Amino acid sequence: MGDEVVLLGYHLSMFVVRVKIALGEKGVKYEYKEEDLLNTKSALLLQMNPVHKKVPVLIHNGKPISESRIILEYIDEVWKDQTPLLPTDPYQKAHARFWVDFFDNKVHEVAKKIWTGKVDELEKEKKELIENLKKIEEVLGEKPYFGGNTFGFLDIAIIPFYKWFSTYEKVGNLKLECPKLVEWGNRCLKRESVSKFLSEEKDVYEFVKMYRKLIGVD
């Protein structure tokens, strides 16, 4: 019997898109189950991820794996005969893990403070976001992809946020200065595994506007 793979997700979740891209790059077939995060989480989600109760959760032959970065590494190890996601060199692997951690904590979390917060009270966060995204752009440098000439782990981790940049700018009333990341994003979008799953900018913006009303900041 082949592998039974199920992905619990939410259509706009950048962390879920990471997993969809990785499974796409590996050519792994899976069943996708959309969670209604804004209303009631499914019993399956609560059973499979009782600690965080968040998506994505990858269920492989009945066994759940949570946290997108951990899921990416799991996928890379389990389906290792297809294109590798992580570098094989230990130092390059550590470098990739460092920058995904930086991105999650110093770009995504800072940006989330902005798009869920009172924008006129967030000058520090706005500066931080611009500066930290510049640091990510410096890691890319002149390379086509973060790992060099091939699309890999760090690209997969960051590209799902690409269509959120314009919403960061609109809601935060700020200007991101990352022309190389824009070029890189368009380059990644040429890959079917990316273009198939990345949200549209207008959908992201509509979601954030709705969410801000829901939590009473707008």
Ligand SMILES: N[C@@H](CCC(=O)N[C@@H](CSO)C(=O)NCC(=O)O)C(=O)O
């Ligand atoms: N560190 C985790 C973050 C997952 C997450 O925040 N998932 C959100 C949807 S995307 O914003 C989620 O499931 N939220 C539901 C909740 O917070 O209850 C990862 O990398 O997988």
